[in-house]
Amino acid sequence: MGPEEDKLVERKTRLVAIVIAVTMLLWIGAQYVGKKYGLAGRYAILFDLAALAGFFWALVVTYQIWRARRDN
Numbered sequence: 001m002g003p004e005e006d007k008l009v010e011r012k013t014r015l016v017a018i019v020i021a022v023t024m025l026l027w028i029g030a031q032y033v034g035k036k037y038g039l040a041g042r043y044a045i046l047f048d049l050a051a052l053a054g055f056f057w058a059l060v061v062t063y064q065i066w067r068a069r070r071d072n
Contacts, residue, residue: 012061
């Protein structure tokens, strides 16, 4: 792995960490707001699905990072 690939992996790793943290904070915030204002349950499911999409994306990118490091 050359220096360019190392920087790309570092950037991807940092992005995954940020996405996980922001997704979790937004999900917790959405749950709080939904409960405080009495939003319908379908909105809670929508927030849950959005959070799952963020976590799934992070999982896929983490797997790509792992494969890139393992292959080199």
